[in-house]
Amino acid sequence: MRVEDAVGILRRAGCSAPVIEHCLTVRRVALRLAREIERRGVKIDVGLVGDGAIFHDIGRARTHGIAHGVEGGKILREMGLDRLAPFAENHLGGGIPAEEAAELGLPPRDFVPATLEEKVVAYADKLVEGSRVVPFERAVEAVRRKLGGGRPAAGGGLR
Numbered sequence: 001m002r003v004e005d006a007v008g009i010l011r012r013a014g015c016s017a018p019v020i021e022h023c024l025t026v027r028r029v030a031l032r033l034a035r036e037i038e039r040r041g042v043k044i045d046v047g048l049v050g051d052g053a054i055f056h057d058i059g060r061a062r063t064h065g066i067a068h069g070v071e072g073g074k075i076l077r078e079m080g081l082d083r084l085a086p087f088a089e090n091h092l093g094g095g096i097p098a099e100e101a102a103e104l105g106l107p108p109r110d111f112v113p114a115t116l117e118e119k120v121v122a123y124a125d126k127l128v129e130g131s132r133v134v135p136f137e138r139a140v141e142a143v144r145r146k147l148g149g150g151r152p153a154a155g156g157g158l159r
Contacts, residue, residue, distance in 0.1 A: 049120050057122055
């Protein structure tokens with residue numbers, strides 16, 4: 001999908017300018033990672049990574065809470081972009097297992113990146129604060145602070 005078209009979709013969904021800028025930055029980081037993975041001979045759908053990255057936070061049009069992933073999945077499915085819904089749903093923390101999801105008030109199912117493409121987008125998102133790229137260690141610490149260090153979603157998959 002063309003970036004201009006994706007930005008238009010984000011705007012129509014109600015995303016703010018800072019959220020859109022964040023999504024564009026995550027897209028740039030995710031594409032850089034995906035191209036490097038591809039260069040090393042690993043099969044990855046670089047285009048899907050770019051599309052998933054730009055829409056990963058579309059749920060922030062409805063809420064900035066932890067449910068923005070679930071809301072993003074709903075928005076993308078309503079738009080007929082079902083293939084991209086898992087990027088919104090599964091990018092939080094290091095992934096949220098079903099038991100923890102229920103404790104957090106989310107539907108009781110796993111919200112864990114399943115494909116390589118989803119994992120690349122989730123990882124890229126952790127490396128971006130607002131529209132700034134941050135060092136890995138700082139990103140992990142920020143996830144732990146936000147979610148609480150004892151939870152699996154607080155960075156267990158980020159080591």
